[in-house]
Amino acid sequence: MTKLNELTIAAARDMLRKGEVTSAELTEACLAEIEGAGALNAFVHKTPEIARERAAAADKRLKDGEAPAMCGIPVGIKDLFCTRGVPSQAASNILRNFRPEYESTVSQQLADAGAVMLGKLNMDEFAMGSSNETSCYGNAVNPWRRGNDDAALTPGGSSGGSASAVAADLCLGATGTDTGGSIRQPAAFTGITGIKPTYGRCSRWGIVAFASSLDQAGPMTKDVRDAAIMLQAMCGHDPKDSTSADLPVPDFEAALTGDIRGKKIGIPREYRMDGMPEEIEKLWADGTAMLKDAGAEIVDISLPHTKYALPAYYVVAPAEASSNLARYDGVRYGHRAKLAQGDGITEMYEKTRAEGFGHEVQRRVMIGTYVLSAGFYDAYYNRARKVRALIKRDFETVFADGIDAILTPATPSAAFGLGEMTDADPIAMYLNDVFTVTVNLAGLPGIAVPTGLDRQGLPLGLQLIGRPWEEGDLLNHAYVLERAAGFVSKPAKWW
Amino acid sequence: MSIDISTARKVAHLARIAVKEEDLPALAGELSAVLAFMEQLNEVDVDGVEPMTSVTPMRLKRREDVVTDGNIQKQILSNAPDAREGFFAVPKVVE
Numbered sequence: 001m002t003k004l005n006e007l008t009i010a011a012a013r014d015m016l017r018k019g020e021v022t023s024a025e026l027t028e029a030c031l032a033e034i035e036g037a038g039a040l041n042a043f044v045h046k047t048p049e050i051a052r053e054r055a056a057a058a059d060k061r062l063k064d065g066e067a068p069a070m071c072g073i074p075v076g077i078k079d080l081f082c083t084r085g086v087p088s089q090a091a092s093n094i095l096r097n098f099r100p101e102y103e104s105t106v107s108q109q110l111a112d113a114g115a116v117m118l119g120k121l122n123m124d125e126f127a128m129g130s131s132n133e134t135s136c137y138g139n140a141v142n143p144w145r146r147g148n149d150d151a152a153l154t155p156g157g158s159s160g161g162s163a164s165a166v167a168a169d170l171c172l173g174a175t176g177t178d179t180g181g182s183i184r185q186p187a188a189f190t191g192i193t194g195i196k197p198t199y200g201r202c203s204r205w206g207i208v209a210f211a212s213s214l215d216q217a218g219p220m221t222k223d224v225r226d227a228a229i230m231l232q233a234m235c236g237h238d239p240k241d242s243t244s245a246d247l248p249v250p251d252f253e254a255a256l257t258g259d260i261r262g263k264k265i266g267i268p269r270e271y272r273m274d275g276m277p278e279e280i281e282k283l284w285a286d287g288t289a290m291l292k293d294a295g296a297e298i299v300d301i302s303l304p305h306t307k308y309a310l311p312a313y314y315v316v317a318p319a320e321a322s323s324n325l326a327r328y329d330g331v332r333y334g335h336r337a338k339l340a341q342g343d344g345i346t347e348m349y350e351k352t353r354a355e356g357f358g359h360e361v362q363r364r365v366m367i368g369t370y371v372l373s374a375g376f377y378d379a380y381y382n383r384a385r386k387v388r389a390l391i392k393r394d395f396e397t398v399f400a401d402g403i404d405a406i407l408t409p410a411t412p413s414a415a416f417g418l419g420e421m422t423d424a425d426p427i428a429m430y431l432n433d434v435f436t437v438t439v440n441l442a443g444l445p446g447i448a449v450p451t452g453l454d455r456q457g458l459p460l461g462l463q464l465i466g467r468p469w470e471e472g473d474l475l476n477h478a479y480v481l482e483r484a485a486g487f488v489s490k491p492a493k494w495w
Numbered sequence: 496m497s498i499d500i501s502t503a504r505k506v507a508h509l510a511r512i513a514v515k516e517e518d519l520p521a522l523a524g525e526l527s528a529v530l531a532f533m534e535q536l537n538e539v540d541v542d543g544v545e546p547m548t549s550v551t552p553m554r555l556k557r558r559e560d561v562v563t564d565g566n567i568q569k570q571i572l573s574n575a576p577d578a579r580e581g582f583f584a585v586p587k588v589v590e
Contacts, residue, residue: 199551245551305539311536339586344586344587347586350512354513363525365510367530370498380533386541387539390539390544
C-alpha cells in the first residue's frame with residue numbers, strides 16, 4: 001500500500017473527502033519522513049507546530065464539508081516566500097533571523113485553501129543559481145543517484161529544496177519560483193512536474209524579489225493533475241502587486257481532458273543545440289511522436305532570436321537584481337556588520353553587503369550595477385531590452401500562425417554532481433537555463449514533465465510552452481505527454 | 496569590453512560592496528568574462544525596436560489614493576538590527 005506521504009495531492013484530496021484519512025495523519029507521515037531525510041537538506045526551517053495546528057483546522061473544515069481541493073494537504077514552501085513569524089531568508093546570510101510580520105499572497109492563498117505548511121525549503125541564495133550550491137544552508141541533495149554510484153547530485157536550482165522534497169515524498173507538493181528556469185530545471189532533474197504560469201498569474205507580493213519582470217511563482221508536484229490543483233490555489237488577482245493580472249482563473253483540473261486532437265505543436269529548430277547529448281535528442285523525438293500519436297499536428301517552427309536569450313537574460317536579470325537588492329543595507333532588517341571606530345554609513349553598507357551576500361549574488365549585483373551605470377545603460381541594458389522584445393515577438397509570430405504549444409527539452413543534461421561545476425566559469429552554469437529562459441523573457445507559461453531516464457538511471461524532462469493565459473490548455477498537453485510517457489520511476493531510498 | 500581593476504573598484508563601490516584590494520583582479524576577470532558573453536547582443540539588428548517595458552500588454556492598475564495601512568511601528572521595527580526610541584538607528588551621517 002502507498003504510504004501516506006507518497007500520495008498525490010489528488011489521491012489525498014479524494015481520501016480526505018471520503019473520510020478515509022485525516023490531514024493530521026498525512027501531516028504526521030510527512031513530518032516523520034522529513035525527520036529522517038536530513039541528508040537531503042531540503043527542509044531548512046521546519047514548522048511542525050504550525051503544521052499540526054493547520055491540519056487540525058483542516059480536519060474540522062473537511063468534517064463540515066465544502067473544503068477546497070488543497071484543504072488538509074501538507075506542502076513545503078520555498079524560503080523565498082515571506083511567511084509570518086517564520087524565518088524567511090532567501091537562503092542568504094543577509095536575512096539571517098529575519099521573521100516577516102506579514103505573509104506572501106501566494107502562501108496566504110494556500111493557507112486560506114487549507115493547505116498545511118510543513119516548513120521552508122532550501123534554494124539558491126536569492127534564487128540566483130542552477131544547482132542549489134549558492135545557498136547559505138549548504139547544498140540540497142537530489143534523492144536520485146547514478147546507478148550504484150553514491151556521488152551526491154544536485155537537485156537543480158534555484159528551487160532545489162522544493163524539487164528534492166517532492167521527489168523524495170517529504171511533502172505532497174511544494175511552491176517554487178522561476179526567474180530563468182528555477183522551477184522547470186529542478187523539476188526535470190528530479191523527475192517531477194513543475195509549471196511556471198504566465199507572468200502576472202501569481203502575485204509576487206511577499207516573495208523576496210530577484211528580477212521583478214521575470215519572477216513568477218508556481219507549484220512543483222508529483223504529476224500534472226496535482227500541478228493543476230495546486231496552481232489553481234496559488235493564482236488570482238492581487239491588488240498588492242500592480243503586475244498581477246485581473247483575469248478570472250479558470251478551472252485548470254477540468255481542462256485535463258486528455259484530448260489534443262487537431263492541436264498544433266511547434267518544434268523550434270533553434271533549440272537543437274550543437275553538441276546536444278543523444279539521449280536528449282531521443283527524448284525530444286520520442287515526446288514529439290507521443291503528441292503526434294495523440295492526434296496533434298507537428299509543425300517545424302523557427303524562433304530566430306533564441307540564441308540571444310541567455311545573454312539578454314544575464315543583462316536584464318542582474319540589472320533588476322542590483323536595484324531590488326539595494327534594500328539590504330543593514331538598516332531595516334537582516335544582518336548589519338560590526339563597525340570599526342570611525343566607520344560611517346557608507347562603510348556600514350559596504351561591510352554589511354560584503355558579509356551578507358555570497359559570491360554569486362555579489363557578482364550579479366555588480367554586473368547589474370555596471371550595465372545600469374552612466375555610459376553603459378544604452379549599450380547593455382537598453383539593447384538587452386530590445387532583444388527581449390524580439391524574443392517575445394518570435395513567440396507571438398508562431399502563436400499567431402496557429403501553434404498551440406511548443407515542445408522542447410527542459411534541460412541540456414541530466415542532474416550533474418554537486419561540486420562538478422565549481423571550477424567551470426559562470427557561463428557554463430548559466431547554460432543550464434538555455435531552454436527555459438526564453439519563456440521568462442516572453443512572460444509565457446511553461447511546464448516541465450518527466451518523460452524518461454538516461455542510461456545512468458537519472459530522470460530527464462521535456463518542456464511544453466503555452467500561449468499566454470492558457471495554462472489550462474498547456475496543462476492538458478502536459479497531461480497527454482505524461483500519460484503517453486508513463487514515467488513512474490522513483491529514486492531508491494538511501495537517505 | 497574588458498574591465499580593468501580601477502573599473503572593478505568603482506563598480507564595487509557603486510554597488511556598496513566592500514571588496515579587498517587583493518580580490519579586485521579576480522573580480523575584474525570575472526566581470527569581464529560575463530560582459531564578453533553579453534557582447535553577442537551586438538550581433539542583433541535592433542534598429543527601430545522599442546525596448547520592452549512590460550511583459551504583458553496591460554495598463555498598470557491604479558488604486559484610490561487612500562490610507563490602507565499604518566500604525567504598525569512595532570512591526571516595522573521588529574527586525575531592525577538597531578532600533579531606538581521608535582526609530583531605525585544608523586551611524587552618524589551629519590557632522
